[in-house]
Amino acid sequence: MAGLVNNLLMLCLVFQNICLGFRSPLSVFKRYKDTTRSLSTECLGSDRPVISLGLSDFALDIRMPGVTPKQSDTYLCMSVPLPVDDEAYVVDFKPHASMDTVHHMLLFGCNEPSSTESYWDCDEGTCKDKSNILYAWARNAPPTRLPKGVGFRVGGEIGGRFFVLQVHYGDISAFRDKHKDCSGVTLHLTHQKQPLIAGMYLMMSVNTVIPPGEKVVDADIACHYKRFPMHLFAYRVHTHRLGKVVSGYRVRNGQWTLIGRQSPQLPQAFYPVEHPVDVSYDDILAARCVFSGEGRTTETHIGGTANDEMCNFYIMYYMEAKHAVSYMTCTQNANPEMFRNIPQEANIPIPVKSDMLKMTHGHHEEMKDTDKSSLLQQAEKEEEEILDQDFHIEEAVEWPGLDLKLGQVSGLALDAENNLVIFHRGDHVWDENSFDSRFVYQQRGLGPIEQNTILVLNPSNAKLLHALGKSLFYLPHGLSIDKTGNYWVTDVALHQVFKLGADDKEPLLILGVALQPGSDKNHFCQPTDVAVDPTTSSIYVSDGYCNSRIIQFSPNGLYMMQWGEETSSGRARPGQFHIPHSLALIPDFSQLCVADRENGRIQCFRLETGEFIREIKHKSFGRELFAVSYVPGGLLFAVNGKPYPEQAEPVQGFVMNFSTGEIIDTFIPLRKSFEMPHDVVASEDKTVFVGDVHARAVWKFASTEKMEHRSVKKAGIEVQEIKESETIVEARLKNNPESTDPLKKQEKQHLVQQTSTGVSFVLVTTLLVIPVVVLLAILVFIRWRKTTVYGADGEHKLDSSSGRILGRLRGKGGGGLNLGNFFASHKGYSRKGFDRLSTEGSDQEKDEDDGTDSEEECSPPPPPPAPSSS
Numbered sequence: 001m002a003g004l005v006n007n008l009l010m011l012c013l014v015f016q017n018i019c020l021g022f023r024s025p026l027s028v029f030k031r032y033k034d035t036t037r038s039l040s041t042e043c044l045g046s047d048r049p050v051i052s053l054g055l056s057d058f059a060l061d062i063r064m065p066g067v068t069p070k071q072s073d074t075y076l077c078m079s080v081p082l083p084v085d086d087e088a089y090v091v092d093f094k095p096h097a098s099m100d101t102v103h104h105m106l107l108f109g110c111n112e113p114s115s116t117e118s119y120w121d122c123d124e125g126t127c128k129d130k131s132n133i134l135y136a137w138a139r140n141a142p143p144t145r146l147p148k149g150v151g152f153r154v155g156g157e158i159g160g161r162f163f164v165l166q167v168h169y170g171d172i173s174a175f176r177d178k179h180k181d182c183s184g185v186t187l188h189l190t191h192q193k194q195p196l197i198a199g200m201y202l203m204m205s206v207n208t209v210i211p212p213g214e215k216v217v218d219a220d221i222a223c224h225y226k227r228f229p230m231h232l233f234a235y236r237v238h239t240h241r242l243g244k245v246v247s248g249y250r251v252r253n254g255q256w257t258l259i260g261r262q263s264p265q266l267p268q269a270f271y272p273v274e275h276p277v278d279v280s281y282d283d284i285l286a287a288r289c290v291f292s293g294e295g296r297t298t299e300t301h302i303g304g305t306a307n308d309e310m311c312n313f314y315i316m317y318y319m320e321a322k323h324a325v326s327y328m329t330c331t332q333n334a335n336p337e338m339f340r341n342i343p344q345e346a347n348i349p350i351p352v353k354s355d356m357l358k359m360t361h362g363h364h365e366e367m368k369d370t371d372k373s374s375l376l377q378q379a380e381k382e383e384e385e386i387l388d389q390d391f392h393i394e395e396a397v398e399w400p401g402l403d404l405k406l407g408q409v410s411g412l413a414l415d416a417e418n419n420l421v422i423f424h425r426g427d428h429v430w431d432e433n434s435f436d437s438r439f440v441y442q443q444r445g446l447g448p449i450e451q452n453t454i455l456v457l458n459p460s461n462a463k464l465l466h467a468l469g470k471s472l473f474y475l476p477h478g479l480s481i482d483k484t485g486n487y488w489v490t491d492v493a494l495h496q497v498f499k500l501g502a503d504d505k506e507p508l509l510i511l512g513v514a515l516q517p518g519s520d521k522n523h524f525c526q527p528t529d530v531a532v533d534p535t536t537s538s539i540y541v542s543d544g545y546c547n548s549r550i551i552q553f554s555p556n557g558l559y560m561m562q563w564g565e566e567t568s569s570g571r572a573r574p575g576q577f578h579i580p581h582s583l584a585l586i587p588d589f590s591q592l593c594v595a596d597r598e599n600g601r602i603q604c605f606r607l608e609t610g611e612f613i614r615e616i617k618h619k620s621f622g623r624e625l626f627a628v629s630y631v632p633g634g635l636l637f638a639v640n641g642k643p644y645p646e647q648a649e650p651v652q653g654f655v656m657n658f659s660t661g662e663i664i665d666t667f668i669p670l671r672k673s674f675e676m677p678h679d680v681v682a683s684e685d686k687t688v689f690v691g692d693v694h695a696r697a698v699w700k701f702a703s704t705e706k707m708e709h710r711s712v713k714k715a716g717i718e719v720q721e722i723k724e725s726e727t728i729v730e731a732r733l734k735n736n737p738e739s740t741d742p743l744k745k746q747e748k749q750h751l752v753q754q755t756s757t758g759v760s761f762v763l764v765t766t767l768l769v770i771p772v773v774v775l776l777a778i779l780v781f782i783r784w785r786k787t788t789v790y791g792a793d794g795e796h797k798l799d800s801s802s803g804r805i806l807g808r809l810r811g812k813g814g815g816g817l818n819l820g821n822f823f824a825s826h827k828g829y830s831r832k833g834f835d836r837l838s839t840e841g842s843d844q845e846k847d848e849d850d851g852t853d854s855e856e857e858c859s860p861p862p863p864p865p866a867p868s869s870s
Helices: 002-021 025-042 336-341 354-361 372-383 725-735 742-756 761-789 791-810 819-824
Strands: 050-052 057-063 074-081 088-096 104-110 132-138 150-154 162-169 184-190 196-204 217-224 230-238 243-252 255-262 271-279 284-291 312-320 327-330 393-395 409-414 420-424 454-457 464-468 476-481 487-491 496-500 509-511 527-532 539-543 549-553 559-563 580-586 591-596 601-606 612-616 625-631 635-640 653-657 663-667 677-682 688-692 697-703 709-714 717-722
Touching (some): 088 132, 132 230, 217 336, 243 312, 393 663, 409 697, 420 476, 539 580
Parallel strands (some): 196 327, 527 580
Antiparallel strands (some): 050 057, 088 184, 243 255, 409 420, 539 549, 709 717
């Protein structure tokens, strides 16, 4: 009987502990709140950061080392090393912070913090390597305890060896007394191996805009889940002041299952998932944040300051140890239509009592929206339009670079001065004889390319500024430039990646083994492109034609990780590649986007982890997408391949909104035609360059929104003309003289009128009147002279002479005044700067009479139809 009583008591104690761990946050909060307020400034435990809790357990105190932020919206970071070398597991988190001083805290795990200082500005980064979010806190949230047998894995061979604490100090009015803050979190760790590994899944909106005065604004997020099963046990919501309710769901076969729903104005703790929810392969995770713009006078955007907004739904989950992934993210809305069926509860705000708000907010008075300085900062921010969609991309038809004599153009880039850098193959070509069935290069006897393969050109007039890369490469492919101006290139014949200084004849760094294809950590197989993170200097290589992976290296070339696999039969899944052909690094969103060529799509991944984020795919891409390029501010550029016989999608360039993936514009050349556009690069002013490997040409495109003016001197006469846009319009009118569509004529006339409005009225009048006066004077003089000298016979000769003059002024077409042709016909007129750039023997291989394409790059034939290689 006594044993039975003891067992019952033990069960009661265990049950009580579990209930406390997952009790309603409001009930736990009332008992916990009193301690958080005093702990935030007293730095308790800072003298003993590691406290033993028994034979296998210990506590680790992670605190800010007495800091005083000097301005609002300051993000400070500090790091603490894991005090043991062996693998350990975090099983409990206890925050020490108050909303009086701290807006929110995040705890990361990684192997190398961004700084070794006692603390640093988080603008320098949190970690140099990949990092995982382990914990998040805001609004006086109570502690979080994990279920039994579940822990975040740290240390050992897999887990991170450092914890990095990030603290966001929103409003620093609480620091008027100059006190020092020691906010942080205490971790409970154990050496006991946990059978289930915890992880964090973050759902986050990145492009929501809340109009002023709008009563209801929804921010929706949804992603397909493509991993091993995970079990959800806790969730946390986070917005700023405009958030009303945040809800998260698992959607399976059209059925919505609630994960959690809470007001973000209550303590932002990790609340328990009331009913167990598991997530399996191909389920959809969906979340909605409901905002109100009432009380605001300007638009509110997603951002990191207190006046911005956020829409975050955190999910704590656990997985079996052998399949565990510690961190995943979702930042897109993969299926907007599905939100028509979202449960009605997701749209109903959760009422919050005023006394609960006071208790949650403490004595802190939040910034008023009418604060003049804040409003001014917000207005200035909104005036900087990140994405201006009111433009159209057209070829710059006067750019002489199209006439350059080049080899097969494989790569393009822009340096820090926006000079165009071209990577081409000189007199080498990639054809069916280049490789054997094992991808070994067969034309080594030709030696390396004897011409300079890297050309730096003035983007305005295509003049050669610099050249290098002679006798280094066999078959150039990808090109990029890092923040310090180094050139990074790939060679598919050598199976290597090179780092070159702008003035160095020898490579600064070489990755891969020359002429040896492979798939291990030290070998590549026809690598296609390379990108360098401007923040961490990490190197990312797309490998390639005969491997299907992305590899990350440290700045000095040490292998760090890789992801990706070959495309399986059927529809290509996330993370699968069929020739990862081009890379675009998106530092604004910490993402790497890949042109998955033969799958005709763009895949974007998280830089730190390689985690799949989203796919961009459009029918107009066709079956091949060759290259992708990103412009800071939110524009994505891409080029596709020629359509297969049964397809109608043309080969063209694309401009997309990066956040939504929506196609904003498409563009094609006016001179020549795309044959196989191989790379694309763009600048922030929407100037675009496209290199074509078959046409051996580079096109320049520009936005027709440009209305700048310039002065050009021809034969000593200064002429004012409109840049690019007017030339484009004139070219279009000349190329379509027989168009009878009145609407098109009106549009063209309207556009010509628009582009001409900037020209001075006085200048136009002068240019028109002076020639007329001169001609009249000539005619009067000649007529008087002829009449005087030749009599009546002179009249016929006068008409002939004046006709020749007017004809020359009109040009051959006789359609209008063309001063350029008139001056060009006279001696002394110079086209200096518009002559072709010569590279030796670069286009001798193509047989114009041969129906086959000798320049086509080849790779082993994949499942039909076989893709062309380049």
